Amino acid sequence: MAVREIEPIDLALDRLELMAESGYYNPYTMFDWPEAIEPDKPWMSESLTTLAGTPMWDELTREQQLALTRYEAINFFSLNIHGIRELLSEVVMRIHDRTYAGVSEFLHHFIGEENEHMWFFAQFCLRYGGKLYPAQPSLRADSVEHLSAVARELIVFARILIFEEIVDHYNAHMATDMGLPVIAREINRVHHQDESRHVAFGRMIFVNLLEQVAKRDPDEVPLVAEYLESYLTYSIGTLYNPAAYRDAGIPDALALRRRALEHPARLAAHEQILKRTRKFLSKVGVGRELVKR
Amino acid sequence: MNDQMRAVRDFILQRNSTMDTLSDDLDLIDSRAINSLAFVEFIFLLEELTGESIDPEDLDLDDFRTLTAIEARFFTREAVR
Numbered sequence: 001m002a003v004r005e006i007e008p009i010d011l012a013l014d015r016l017e018l019m020a021e022s023g024y025y026n027p028y029t030m031f032d033w034p035e036a037i038e039p040d041k042p043w044m045s046e047s048l049t050t051l052a053g054t055p056m057w058d059e060l061t062r063e064q065q066l067a068l069t070r071y072e073a074i075n076f077f078s079l080n081i082h083g084i085r086e087l088l089s090e091v092v093m094r095i096h097d098r099t100y101a102g103v104s105e106f107l108h109h110f111i112g113e114e115n116e117h118m119w120f121f122a123q124f125c126l127r128y129g130g131k132l133y134p135a136q137p138s139l140r141a142d143s144v145e146h147l148s149a150v151a152r153e154l155i156v157f158a159r160i161l162i163f164e165e166i167v168d169h170y171n172a173h174m175a176t177d178m179g180l181p182v183i184a185r186e187i188n189r190v191h192h193q194d195e196s197r198h199v200a201f202g203r204m205i206f207v208n209l210l211e212q213v214a215k216r217d218p219d220e221v222p223l224v225a226e227y228l229e230s231y232l233t234y235s236i237g238t239l240y241n242p243a244a245y246r247d248a249g250i251p252d253a254l255a256l257r258r259r260a261l262e263h264p265a266r267l268a269a270h271e272q273i274l275k276r277t278r279k280f281l282s283k284v285g286v287g288r289e290l291v292k293r
Numbered sequence: 294m295n296d297q298m299r300a301v302r303d304f305i306l307q308r309n310s311t312m313d314t315l316s317d318d319l320d321l322i323d324s325r326a327i328n329s330l331a332f333v334e335f336i337f338l339l340e341e342l343t344g345e346s347i348d349p350e351d352l353d354l355d356d357f358r359t360l361t362a363i364e365a366r367f368f369t370r371e372a373v374r
């Protein structure tokens with residue numbers, strides 16, 4: 001990756017590296033995978049489903065509600081898998097580049113841990129759901145071609161950070177939801193633990209690259225803010241998968257998705273999901289208030 | 294223009310507030326009128342308007358490049374398969 005325009009990245013990662021070492025576990029032996037999951041338990045917290053808080057949820061039969069928690073859990077874990085595939089390929093292409101030499105130790109932990117996360121998410125989907133949902137289509141020609149090399153670099157890590165923070169909102173809640181099957185709770189709990197380090201790292205590298213962008217051309221910062229805002233909206237949209245509605249036996253999946261996405265209760269839920277990330281982006285000077293619309 | 298093509302235009306104009314005209318032959322992808330982040334929503338819109346599902350793993354980008362191409366592929370009688 002030609003990154004000469006980007007200054008070497010050095011961050012104080014000793015503490016995070018130590019934590020990664022001391023918290024290391026064997027994912028392949030760590031979980032007890034039951035043969036089957038109790039049929040009357042939701043696989044995802046009901047309050048985290050995409051219809052929660054709306055009349056659309058109340059209109060479902062109990063059977064449909066439970067089915068929705070199952071298929072939205074599969075969707076959530078599938079999104080994790082596809083998100084990890086994207087971030088791993090980006091990070092693998094950078095580790096041991098001169099720019100990233102100073103953070104390569106941490107990146108080794110990161111890559112290893114993400115591969116393990118991908119494994120246990122896929123185990124859950126395949127064992128209990130019998131499938132993954134496919135990745136959403138994307139365009140080869142991307143939405144960042146108008147930006148400088150360093151801003152594009154920032155966006156690579158921003159996408160990783162935002163993805164991890166959104167996922168963590170779900171993990172943190174489900175890690176302690178006693179209504180969930182043990183295996184679902186455990187996966188969320190273990191992931192939440194590892195991700196606290198990834199998010200801490202993600203924020204540090206984000207700030208470093210943002211400073212580099214601002215130093216090169218302060219006028220580019222609002223363009224980055226605009227991209228990030230549309231990335232947040234995009235990410236929320238991926239949680240609403242019409243295929244999951246169809247699998248749960250709910251008719252008119254696409255119209256339902258549209259209605260759900262704009263329902264006031266859901267808009268409030270989106271604010272909750274994004275709260276921590278938006279607060280961070282604003283604090284470091286690249287929040288949505290910079291976006292002119 | 295039929296209602297479906299109007300909905301397609303509205304979708305694009307809504308997401309490109311600085312655009313005041315939208316010609317039928319504008320390359321929507323190269324011009325970033327539909328960017329990578331909007332593409333999924335755009336596919337869902339077309340699926341809903343046509344009632345046909347679009348396989349995300351089997352797309353021909355040229356079907357989405359211009360309004361003319363979109364109309365020909367999705368909204369003319371020959372497009373119904």
Ligand SMILES: [Fe+2]
Pocket residue numbers: 084113114117191195
């Ligand atoms: Fe992860």
Ligand SMILES: [Fe+2]
Pocket residue numbers: 114164194195198
């Ligand atoms: Fe992570």
